[in-house]
Amino acid sequence: xxxxxxxxxxxxxxxxxxxxxxxxxxxxxxxxxxxxxxxxxxxxxxxxxxxxxxxxxxxxxxxxxxxxxxxxxxxxxxxxxxxxxxxxxxxxxxxxxxxxxxxxxxxxxxxxxxxxxxxxxxxxxxxxxxxxxxxxxxxxxxxxxxxxxxxxxxxxxxxxxxxxxxxxxxxxxxxxxxxxxxxxxxxxxxxxxxxxxxxxxxxxxxxxxxxxxx
Amino acid sequence: xxxxxxxxxxxxxxxxxxxxxxxxxxxxxxxxxxxxxxxxxxxxxxxxxxxxxxxxxxxxxxxxxxxxxxxxxxxxxxxxxxxxxxxxxxxxxxxxxxxxxxxxxxxxxxxxxxxxxxxxxxxxxxxxxxxxxxxxxxxxxxxxxxxxxxxxxxxxxxxxxxxxxxxxxxxxxxxxxxxxxxxxxxxxxxxxxxxxxxxxxxxxxxxxxxxxxxxxxxxxxxxxxxxxxxxxxxxxxxxxxxxxxxxxxxxxxxxxxxxxxxxxxxxxxxxxxxxxxxxxxxxxxxxxxxxxxxxxxxxxxxxxxxxxxxxxxxxxxxxxxxxxxxxxxxxxxxxxxxxxxxxxxxxxxxxxxxxxxxxxxxxxxxxxxxxxxxxxxxxxxxxxxxxxxxxxxxxxxxxxxxxxxxxxxxxxxxxxxxxxxxxxxxxxxxxxxxxxxxxxxxxxxxxxxxxxxxxxxxxxxxxxxxxxxxxxxxxxxxxxxxxxxxxxxxxxxxxxxxxxxxxxxxxxxxxxxxxxxxxxxxxxxxxxxxxxxxxxxxxxxxxxxxxxxxxxxxxxxxxxxxxxxxxxxxxxxxxxxxxxxxxxxxxxxxxxxxxxxxxxxxxxxxxxxxxxxxxxxxxxxxxxxxxxxxxxxxxxxxxxxxxxxxxxxxxxxxxxxxxxxxxxxxxxxxxxxxxxxxxxxxxxxxxxxxxxxxxxxxxxxx
Numbered sequence: 001x002x003x004x005x006x007x008x009x010x011x012x013x014x015x016x017x018x019x020x021x022x023x024x025x026x027x028x029x030x031x032x033x034x035x036x037x038x039x040x041x042x043x044x045x046x047x048x049x050x051x052x053x054x055x056x057x058x059x060x061x062x063x064x065x066x067x068x069x070x071x072x073x074x075x076x077x078x079x080x081x082x083x084x085x086x087x088x089x090x091x092x093x094x095x096x097x098x099x100x101x102x103x104x105x106x107x108x109x110x111x112x113x114x115x116x117x118x119x120x121x122x123x124x125x126x127x128x129x130x131x132x133x134x135x136x137x138x139x140x141x142x143x144x145x146x147x148x149x150x151x152x153x154x155x156x157x158x159x160x161x162x163x164x165x166x167x168x169x170x171x172x173x174x175x176x177x178x179x180x181x182x183x184x185x186x187x188x189x190x191x192x193x194x195x196x197x198x199x200x201x202x203x204x205x206x207x208x209x210x211x212x213x214x
Numbered sequence: 215x216x217x218x219x220x221x222x223x224x225x226x227x228x229x230x231x232x233x234x235x236x237x238x239x240x241x242x243x244x245x246x247x248x249x250x251x252x253x254x255x256x257x258x259x260x261x262x263x264x265x266x267x268x269x270x271x272x273x274x275x276x277x278x279x280x281x282x283x284x285x286x287x288x289x290x291x292x293x294x295x296x297x298x299x300x301x302x303x304x305x306x307x308x309x310x311x312x313x314x315x316x317x318x319x320x321x322x323x324x325x326x327x328x329x330x331x332x333x334x335x336x337x338x339x340x341x342x343x344x345x346x347x348x349x350x351x352x353x354x355x356x357x358x359x360x361x362x363x364x365x366x367x368x369x370x371x372x373x374x375x376x377x378x379x380x381x382x383x384x385x386x387x388x389x390x391x392x393x394x395x396x397x398x399x400x401x402x403x404x405x406x407x408x409x410x411x412x413x414x415x416x417x418x419x420x421x422x423x424x425x426x427x428x429x430x431x432x433x434x435x436x437x438x439x440x441x442x443x444x445x446x447x448x449x450x451x452x453x454x455x456x457x458x459x460x461x462x463x464x465x466x467x468x469x470x471x472x473x474x475x476x477x478x479x480x481x482x483x484x485x486x487x488x489x490x491x492x493x494x495x496x497x498x499x500x501x502x503x504x505x506x507x508x509x510x511x512x513x514x515x516x517x518x519x520x521x522x523x524x525x526x527x528x529x530x531x532x533x534x535x536x537x538x539x540x541x542x543x544x545x546x547x548x549x550x551x552x553x554x555x556x557x558x559x560x561x562x563x564x565x566x567x568x569x570x571x572x573x574x575x576x577x578x579x580x581x582x583x584x585x586x587x588x589x590x591x592x593x594x595x596x597x598x599x600x601x602x603x604x605x606x607x608x609x610x611x612x613x614x615x616x617x618x619x620x621x622x623x624x625x626x627x628x629x630x631x632x633x634x635x636x637x638x639x640x641x642x643x644x645x646x647x648x649x650x651x652x653x654x655x656x657x658x659x660x661x662x663x664x665x666x667x668x669x670x671x672x673x674x675x676x677x678x679x680x681x682x683x684x685x686x687x688x689x690x691x692x693x694x695x696x697x698x699x700x701x702x703x704x705x706x707x708x709x710x711x712x713x714x715x716x717x718x719x720x721x722x723x724x725x726x727x728x729x730x731x732x733x734x735x736x737x738x739x740x741x742x743x744x745x746x747x748x749x750x751x752x753x754x755x756x757x758x759x760x761x762x763x764x765x766x767x768x769x770x771x772x773x774x775x776x777x778x779x780x781x782x783x784x785x786x787x788x789x790x791x792x793x794x795x796x797x798x799x800x801x802x803x804x805x806x807x808x809x810x811x812x813x814x815x816x817x818x819x820x821x822x823x824x825x826x827x828x829x830x831x832x833x834x835x836x837x838x839x840x841x842x843x844x845x846x847x848x849x850x851x852x853x854x855x856x857x858x859x860x861x862x863x864x865x866x867x868x869x870x871x872x873x874x875x876x877x878x879x880x881x882x883x884x885x886x887x888x889x890x891x892x893x894x895x896x897x898x899x900x901x902x903x904x905x906x907x908x909x910x911x912x913x914x915x916x
Contacts, residue, residue, distance in 0.1 A: 070518055077282065106361060117393060196492065
């Protein structure tokens with residue numbers, strides 16, 4: 001975390017406002033048009049609660065559901081960058097499970113729900129880099145911690161015993177256990193998914209940029 | 215192992231067993247189409263009936279499938295054609311997520327053999343393979359089937375299923391996956407004949423690649439410098455701040471002011487997406503408006519498509535008023551001809567809120583019904599056939615239906631614009647006890663059944679639009695570069711689906727620039743001016759061969775031939791020069807083997823020679839020229855006021871077409887008299903065993 005960002009994050013108003021949004025939409029929050037533009041969203045999208053903003057250690061990760069087209073390139077790019085192979089199931093950003101029937105899952109009245117069999121709403125599940133991380137709190141070995149310099153929540157591979165407590169504890173089950181190594185893996189904020197999203201549905205915005213438009 | 219998984223899954227429905235074998239012996243055939251075809255040759259004897267338990271379904275991906283390469287989501291399903299003359303080898307090519315899920319489940323190919331004694335579906339989750347009871351699914355529409363199997367298995371499962379059309383053994387039936395991804399070629403009937411309602415995949419494994427850094431660099435190169443829009447159109451349809459050229463028929467339709475008008479939270483502008491902006495590429499293809507017209511903008515929720523593809527060509531629209539008026543959600547997606555569905559069975563459309571929304575609703579209704587019932591339109595042939603039988607006040611329809619059947623249909627709905635007429639017709643078409651069922655068997659069989667009342671006109675008519683009496687629809691045939699396009703149609707046992715040529719000519723670049731770039735590759739005279747074609751020459755034969763070679767390569771490795779090859783580029787700095795070596799570079803980075811354009815061409819041509827030899831064996835005649843490659847009469851008789859080579863027509867000249875065949879056969883090393891591969895050609899590609907079988911059966915050219 002840079003000195004500038006650290007100082008910004010200590011600005012009570014700004015930081016608190018964004019941290020309150022972790023895991024939630026933007027409904028009810030006053031947003032400037034310049035901030036909306038930065039996030040590639042409209043006021044209507046924000047008010048409809050479909051633009052999710054997550055406070056990251058160094059960034060805001062913005063998921064604009066309306067722009068997600070379900071190509072799954074985020075999943076492929078994640079594992080290509082981090083694991084040197086293509087393994088959507090292990091990706092730390094995942095849309096496949098939501099594609100057909102939406103993020104709320106399959107219901108009997110699926111034509112009235114989300115997904116391609118419904119109203120086309122689906123979005124990738126992402127790691128929120130929670131302020132109070134469920135995964136780290138659940139780990140019996142203390143293997144998940146904030147990385148020095150960035151604050152990103154990372155798994156220490158040597159300490160991880162592959163018990164799966166982090167997977168269970170995460171409300172979105174975002175960490176995965178690699179079957180071959182029995183070690184946990186999770187998002188490290190590398191940005192490969194964002195860089196490869198063909199419709200800019202995923203964006204990471206540096207706190208510095210947020211400060212400039214606030 | 216890199217690229218390939220090394221595994222074949224064999225599922226026997228008769229004894230309900232499965233086993234895993236090595237796929238390595240098929241690597242010479244790359245994967246996908248090539249691998250599936252060779253397995254079909256090895257395991258299904260010539261002369262097998264398509265619906266016999268001895269026929270098989272081979273589903274295959276390639277080393278490039280799900281590799282992260284742009285458009286690497288595709289898959290091939292091979293079997294024997296139920297709907298064309300000779301019942302020879304036919305491939306269905308499908309997008310969606312099936313390729314990704316099957317590959318990550320750990321298989322290069324799945325062989326489905328035998329037949330079940332009661333409805334089943336196959337569930338594949340990595341190494342776990344189950345043959346499950348599908349009696350409760352039999353009769354269900356494809357969407358309901360996907361939901362039911364998802365409920366029984368796991369979220370994110372990919373379901374490939376037939377609808378009632380396949381169950382009822384309609385020749386023109388398909389498999390569906392996702393909302394509207396279709397595998398045609400009559401394969402739905404083969405699923406149905408095996409009482410196989412569906413196959414579902416869920417994969418958790420990795421696609422291992424030899425050189426991830428090189429792969430990433432190739433992805434960046436393609437996304438920044440080479441890829442355009444759908445059909446790799448490389449210039450926008452309207453002038454943009456960065457563009458030198460524009461072309462109204464380009465499929466690069468995204469532009470400032472044109473929106474996903476029904477996007478959640480308000481319209482999203484498709485805007486400018488110049489080369490060098492990979493996170494904007496997905497806005498280039500505004501296919502909803504391209505396919506449906508301007509009325510579609512306000513109903514477009516977003517554009518979607520296949521796994522791994524940045525070109526979003528599926529127009530995902532939602533028409534709220536359809537629920538109340540027609541009892542369907544009004545939410546559907548498709549692309550190209552799939553978007554027309556059976557809409558034009560109705561002759562008038564009733565607008566609801568705006569001018570033109572009635573026709574749009576008709577298209578969505580027609581496409582939804584086709585996809586839900588698993589009915590395949592043979593690239594528009596079924597619709598053409600129905601309209602042929604309904605013309606002149608239903609003259610032919612009255613002859614083939616019983617009086618009771620004819621009177622039971624409310625024909626007035628057709629003219630009044632009641633879209634439920636489409637559903638009424640579909641329910642007749644898929645009912646084996648209804649006479650209209652005979653019209654959903656493919657034009658070849660329609661003609662065979664009703665030749666007495668049709669005479670010679672129907673099969674060769676422009677209204678029907680077959681490339682030839684074999685029964686395949688013309689698909690970028692002579693309307694796409696005259697002889698060149700038509701040559702790409704004739705080697706298949708269905709519609710050709712080769713897009714290499716039309717991608718080039720529709721690119722939007724000026725003719726002189728296209729000509730300059732192509733003549734470097736194929737020689738002088740390879741590219742005629744649009745609607746002003748010239749007599750056949752060898753450069754055109756080379757161009758046609760290139761078209762098929764790349765198509766078969768893409769269907770084998772796999773990539774999408776609706777976007778590839780990268781013949782041109784959108785970049786002015788490159789003088790719009792594409793890069794035809796990228797496929798070989800991908801193969802090298804992924805497999806770790808040393809592939810060149812030449813070695814990949816050689817492997818690809820092996821697949822084409824195999825396909826040709828299989829067709830000869832299954833047809834039981836060596837005379838491909840006369841018995842297989844014969845084209846429809848309308849191609850020589852269209853535009854009666856014009857003569858061949860006159861500006862404004864693609865009417866072909868009979869003698870010139872024979873010259874075209876001579877030159878084309880020479881390019882492939884085929885006997886000029888018959889169009890059959892010579893022994894030397896087959897041996898050159900390592901197909902000696904097939905040459906021996908052909909010779910033993912007297913099917914080798916003299």
